[in-house]
Amino acid sequence: MRIPDSIMTSFLADNLSQVNDKIGQLQLQTASGKRINKPSDDPSGMSQALNMKSGLARIDQFQKSASNAQLWMKSEDVALSNVQDMIRQARTIALQAANPMSDAAREPLAENISASRESMVQIANTSIGTRFIFGGFKTDSKLFTTTGAAVSYNGDDGKISNAIGEGISVQINHTGNEVFNMDSSDPSTPDLFSTFNQLSDAIKANDQTKIQSLIGTLDKFGTKINSLRAENGQRLQQVQLGIDHLDQSKITTTKLLSDTEDADISETLVHLKEQENVLQATSYVTSTLSKASLLNWLR
Amino acid sequence: MSTFQIINTALSGLIANQQALEVTSHNITNANTDGYHRQAVKLASATLNGDVSNLGSFTSPLGTGVDVVTVKRMQDVFLQQQTRQSMAQSGRWDSASTTLSQLESALSPTTDTNLSTTLDNFFNAWQSFANNPEDQSGRLSVRSSAENLTNFINSTVTDLNAIVSDIDSNLKSRVNDVNNLAETIAKQNVIIVNGQAQGISVNDILDQRDQSMMELTKLTGATAHITDDGAAYIGMDGKMLVQGTLPNRVGMVSDLSGSKIVWADDNSEIKISTGEIGGLLESRNTIVPSFHTQLDNVAFTLSNTINNLHRQGINPAGDTSINFFTGTTAADIRVSDSVMNDVNSIASTRIAGASGDGSLATEISDLYRKPLIGSSTLNQASNAIITQVGTAMQNAKTNSDASNALTKQLLTQEKSTSGVSLDEELTNMLLYQRSYDASAKVLSTADEMLKTLIDRLG
Numbered sequence: 001m002r003i004p005d006s007i008m009t010s011f012l013a014d015n016l017s018q019v020n021d022k023i024g025q026l027q028l029q030t031a032s033g034k035r036i037n038k039p040s041d042d043p044s045g046m047s048q049a050l051n052m053k054s055g056l057a058r059i060d061q062f063q064k065s066a067s068n069a070q071l072w073m074k075s076e077d078v079a080l081s082n083v084q085d086m087i088r089q090a091r092t093i094a095l096q097a098a099n100p101m102s103d104a105a106r107e108p109l110a111e112n113i114s115a116s117r118e119s120m121v122q123i124a125n126t127s128i129g130t131r132f133i134f135g136g137f138k139t140d141s142k143l144f145t146t147t148g149a150a151v152s153y154n155g156d157d158g159k160i161s162n163a164i165g166e167g168i169s170v171q172i173n174h175t176g177n178e179v180f181n182m183d184s185s186d187p188s189t190p191d192l193f194s195t196f197n198q199l200s201d202a203i204k205a206n207d208q209t210k211i212q213s214l215i216g217t218l219d220k221f222g223t224k225i226n227s228l229r230a231e232n233g234q235r236l237q238q239v240q241l242g243i244d245h246l247d248q249s250k251i252t253t254t255k256l257l258s259d260t261e262d263a264d265i266s267e268t269l270v271h272l273k274e275q276e277n278v279l280q281a282t283s284y285v286t287s288t289l290s291k292a293s294l295l296n297w298l299r
Numbered sequence: 300m301s302t303f304q305i306i307n308t309a310l311s312g313l314i315a316n317q318q319a320l321e322v323t324s325h326n327i328t329n330a331n332t333d334g335y336h337r338q339a340v341k342l343a344s345a346t347l348n349g350d351v352s353n354l355g356s357f358t359s360p361l362g363t364g365v366d367v368v369t370v371k372r373m374q375d376v377f378l379q380q381q382t383r384q385s386m387a388q389s390g391r392w393d394s395a396s397t398t399l400s401q402l403e404s405a406l407s408p409t410t411d412t413n414l415s416t417t418l419d420n421f422f423n424a425w426q427s428f429a430n431n432p433e434d435q436s437g438r439l440s441v442r443s444s445a446e447n448l449t450n451f452i453n454s455t456v457t458d459l460n461a462i463v464s465d466i467d468s469n470l471k472s473r474v475n476d477v478n479n480l481a482e483t484i485a486k487q488n489v490i491i492v493n494g495q496a497q498g499i500s501v502n503d504i505l506d507q508r509d510q511s512m513m514e515l516t517k518l519t520g521a522t523a524h525i526t527d528d529g530a531a532y533i534g535m536d537g538k539m540l541v542q543g544t545l546p547n548r549v550g551m552v553s554d555l556s557g558s559k560i561v562w563a564d565d566n567s568e569i570k571i572s573t574g575e576i577g578g579l580l581e582s583r584n585t586i587v588p589s590f591h592t593q594l595d596n597v598a599f600t601l602s603n604t605i606n607n608l609h610r611q612g613i614n615p616a617g618d619t620s621i622n623f624f625t626g627t628t629a630a631d632i633r634v635s636d637s638v639m640n641d642v643n644s645i646a647s648t649r650i651a652g653a654s655g656d657g658s659l660a661t662e663i664s665d666l667y668r669k670p671l672i673g674s675s676t677l678n679q680a681s682n683a684i685i686t687q688v689g690t691a692m693q694n695a696k697t698n699s700d701a702s703n704a705l706t707k708q709l710l711t712q713e714k715s716t717s718g719v720s721l722d723e724e725l726t727n728m729l730l731y732q733r734s735y736d737a738s739a740k741v742l743s744t745a746d747e748m749l750k751t752l753i754d755r756l757g
Contacts, residue, residue, distance in 0.1 A: 004337075004718025005330055007711050014707065039407050039689025040399075040696065046407075047686040050415045054678055057416070058667070061423040068430045131433055131655060137648070139655030140433050158656050162430055166668060169661070261410070294722040298729075 012286045019279045026272040035263040045260050052257040059250045062165055066243045069162040072172045073236045076133055079126045080179070080229050083192075084222065086116045086123075090199060091218045094211055097203040110203040117196035121146055124180060136160075136175040143176055144193075151193035153182035164242035170235050174228055181221070192221055302752070304363065305745040311364030312738030315342055318367050319731040326719045327728075334510035336717040338502055341368045372502040374509075375716045380523075382709040383513055387520035387574040389706050392699035394578035395586070398466060399692040402590060405458035407685045414451060414597070414681040421448045425664035429657030432647035441660075442642050445623070445634045452598050456629045459591050466583045467553055473518055473576050474551045474560060477540070480515045481533070484508060485546040488530040492544070495529045515540075520573035536569045538562060557584035586691065593684050594629040600671045600680075602632050605663060612646025612659045621646065 028037055039046045093109050124144040126133050135143040137158025145152055155176045161169040177183040180192040190198065195217050202210035319340045329335040345366035407413040424444035428437035487508040494501035508531060512523050521535045526543070533541040540547050548563035560569045560576060571577045602624040609623040621644050626632040637644040648656035672680045 002715045002718070002720055002723070004714050004720040006718050007714050010707075011711075034410065036410060038403055038410070038692075039685050040403055040692035041689075043686050043689030043693055046410070046689050047682055049410070050413075050682045050685060051679075053411075054415060054419045054682075057419040057423055061426045065426060065430050129434075131431070135655065137650060137653030137656040156653065158650070158653055160655055161658070161661070163426060163661060163664070167665075294725045298725060 008289065012282070012289065015282050016279070016286065019275055019282055023272065023275045023279060026268055026275060029263040029268050030265065030272060033263055033265065034261050036261045049257060049261040052253050052260065055253050056250065056257065058166065059246050059253065062163060063243065063246050063250075065162050066164040066239050066246065069164060069170055069172045069239050070236065070243075072128060072133060072162075073232055073239070075126060075128055076172075076174060077229060077232055077236075079123050079133070080174075080225055080232065082123050083120060083179070084225050084229070086120055087192075087218050087222050087225070090116055090196060091215060091222070094199055094203070094215050094218065097206075098208060098211055098215075103206070106203050106206060110200045113196055113200040113203065117151075117193055117200070118146070120193065120196065121151055124176060133173060134176045134179055136173070136177075144180075149197050151191070153177070153180070153191075155182075164239055165245065168242060170238055170242070172235065174232070179225065179228060181224075189217060189220070195221070302745055302748050305748070306742060308362075308364035309738045309741040309745060311345060311366065312741070313735060315340075315365040315367050316731045316735040316738060320728065320735070322370055323724050323728050323731060327721065327724050330719040330721055330724075332506075334506050334513070335719065336502070336506055336509075337373045337719045339371050339373060341371050342366070343368045370500055370502065372505060373717050375713055378709060378713040378716070379509065382706060382713055383516040383523075384520070385702055385706040385709055386513060386517040387577075388702040389699060390517045390575035391520070391573045391578035391581075392695050392702055394469075394575045395582055396692065396695035396699050398462060398579070398582035398586065399688065399695050401462050401465070402459070402587065403688050403692050405455055405462065406590065406688050413685055414455070414594075415678060415685060417444075417448045417451045418678055418681055420444045422664050422667040425660050428645075428647060429660035429664055432657040432660060433654050435642065438642035438645050441645055442634060442638055445638075448601075449624070449632050449634055452594060452629050452632055455594060456591065459587055459594075463583060463587055466579050466587075467551075467558055470551055470558055470560075470576065470579050470583070473579065474549055477515065477518055477576070478546075478548050480511050480518070481541050481546040481548070484511050484515070484531055484533065484541045485544050487511065488541070489544045491529045501529075516574065518574050519571055519576050536571065538569070557588070559584075590684060590688065591629070593680070593687075596672055597677060597680055597684075598629040598632040599627050601677060602627050604666055604671055608659065608663050608666070609646060611649055613648060613651050614646040615643050615654060617651060618644065619646070 029035060036042050036045050036049060090113055093112055097106060097109050121144050124134055125142055131139040132141070132143050132155075133139070135141075135155030135158075137160065138155045139160075141154070143153060143155045145154075153176045157175050157177055158173075159171050159175075160173045161171050163169045181189065182191050184191050195214060198210065199214045199218075201207075202214060319342070322338050322340050326337050343366050344362040345364045346362050421441075421444045424437075424441045428434075428441045431437050487504055490504050491501045491508065494504070512531060512533070515521055515533065516523070519535055519540075521533050521540055524532045524534070526532060530543040531541060532539060532543060535549075538547070540549070549569060550561050550563045550566075552559055552561050552566075558580065560571055560580070561567060562569060571580060606622045606624055610620045612621075613619045614621060621637050622635045623638055623645070624632055625635045635644075647658075647660040648654075649659055650656055667678065668676055671677055675683065
């Protein structure tokens with residue numbers, strides 16, 4: 001075949017530009033650390049990577065949501081255990097007051113119960129930041145207010161849930177009605193604050209039958225709060241399982257994502273070196289070939 | 300047979316070799332000229348008057364020297380045609396891949412910023428808001444992520460429109476090129492037909508016309524037919540663009556449905572599916588609109604489904620039936636004015652006064668995994684857009700690489716016939732120079748012979 005000069009030069013120019021193109025690509029991969037730098041680099045890989053990235057963003061969000069749930073439940077548990085302590089203390093005092101003693105000796109016991117009731121109102125108003133945790137959906141204002149002997153509640157029965165996974169949500173709250181029996185219409189089982197109030201009055205008045213029946217009421221509250229704590233504990237455990245699961249899938253997805261879109265740096269560098277060698281060889285050939293001409297020998 | 304005949308014979312050698320050297324020199328100077336076809340002299344031994352039948356009884360056993368019969372233009376017509384067709388394919392895929400690479404960067408500016416990731420952020424902001432609905436910062440981040448999302452969709456559409464008008468202006472200048480080339484070829488036809496009729500060498504005009512035809516084919520994929528008188532007839536979609544010495548004109552018409560190329564004389568459409576113009580038309584009328592439609596789909600579904608849910612909600616001010624988005628297309632989707640003016644217009648609940656209830660926000664966030672566009676979620680639909688543009692780009696690039704490689708291969712083969720090899724020309728130069736020297740030597744020898752004859756007899 002005749003090889004005219006223009007072909008020779010275009011051959012060499014094409015080869016040089018091809019090698020330079022490959023080197024450019026490999027340099028981009030090395031610099032970004034990614035095998036896929038635009039969708040056309042690997043459309044199906046890109047699609048997988050996008051799905052995994054969405055998944056990871058979702059996981060991050062659920063992790064935040066789950067730790068929010070944990071914070072809420074742990075705060076509730078602390079509050080509930082405080083309430084439990086107070087009920088236990090009140091029961092002890094009530095038992096003490098069941099013994100015959102002077103009015104003067106009963107007075108401080110009654111005071112003690114009243115004081116407990118005051119701190120219990122504070123516990124009932126426990127908040128995380130500005131969110132009152134025992135208010136159902138009414139989380140934005142002080143829930144329990146004391147007016148004289150009565151404590152009023154302005155929360156509702158809203159059940160707040162947090163999502164801790166795709167399609168999985170956990171209820172995180174108990175309402176004032178559930179914990180303190182605020183919605184009671186039955187005079188024989190009043191709310192917890194009234195129970196304390198009545199106990200204080202009964203101790204002051206030395207009304208032994210009333211004291212005995214109130215001890216029974218306190219026991220009911222004790223059992224109830226115990227079961228609420230147990231329920232809360234179970235939910236916490238569920239959230240923990242959720243978090244473990246999220247952590248696990250985050251690790252797996254991150255690994256898969258890296259496999260899909262990240263460049264194997266050592267491999268990329270080897271390829272880069274390879275192409276640089278090719279470039280050098282091509283450049284050398286270009287420089288020597290262009291010197292070879294019949295013209296050099298015609299003088 | 301006489302001594303004077305030797306002088307004439309030697310003279311023909313001088314002239315022929317001089318002409319051959321002229322051709323060689325023409326070849327060498329045009330070694331790098333685009334579209335130049337190497338020329339070669341065809342020499343033949345000359346007989347008296349060039350015609351033996353006139354000689355009658357006076358016949359000489361010897362010839363009368365050398366004659367330049369013709370200066371041949373070395374070409375391979377078949378390969379040339381194939382090269383042109385392959386160039387039309389290259390042109391098509393090159394212009395398609397230019398458009399697609401613009402589309403690719405419009406739809407997926409980086410692998411971390413694209414429609415898919417902005418959608419993720421939007422739905423995650425709702426999820427976060429659902430956990431702390433009383434928190435002002437949750438509302439702010441829902442609004443800002445929604446703004447990011449609508450801005451991204453709007454600016455993508457702006458980019459698509461820019462690509463379309465870019466293609467249109469490209470098409471316009473290509474149409475101009477086609478008209479200019481058609482006119483040029485018609486003019487070249489005139490020169491070639493006249494020249495060949497008068498027996499004048501038109502090799503260099505032929506080169507130029509080949510070059511014009513190649514450019515025309517690269518633009519439109521139009522096919523050429525050369526008639527016996529040397530004129531080129533060029534047809535496109537069943538009609539003549541160049542009819543011998545008469546050029547036709549084409550024009551471009553754009554409307555809402557797209558752009559098309561039409562004949563200037565009767566405004567009928569010319570279907571062009573290959574060449575640069577074919578590639579541009581495909582991008583303009585099919586590829587870009589299909590992505591535009593898909594974006595519109597995403598925007599419409601987003602606006603509709605989110606508004607439907609959000610309108611059921613009650614915001615802290617007690618207002619209900621508030622739209623979160625306005626607009627129903629990718630070009631006009633925005634965050635609604637009420638939300639832009641006051642983040643407290645955003646509702647997280649269906650229950651009045653339930654400031655701690657994020658159940659509606661959770662429902663909105665859960666739209667993330669609901670099949671809303673056919674069987675795809677919004678996210679899958681936007682992933683599909685990105686994947687499609689990637690696949691189309693990859694496909695166009697593969698095709699453009701393949702057709703460019705084929706074009707190069709064919710050009711190389713064609714050049715092996717038509718290209719100038721300097722080594723070869725230099726060798727020819729030596730050859731013709733030596734022949735010229737030798738003819739001169741013969742001349743001087745004949746002269747000496749005559750001298751001898753005249754001196755001795757004189």
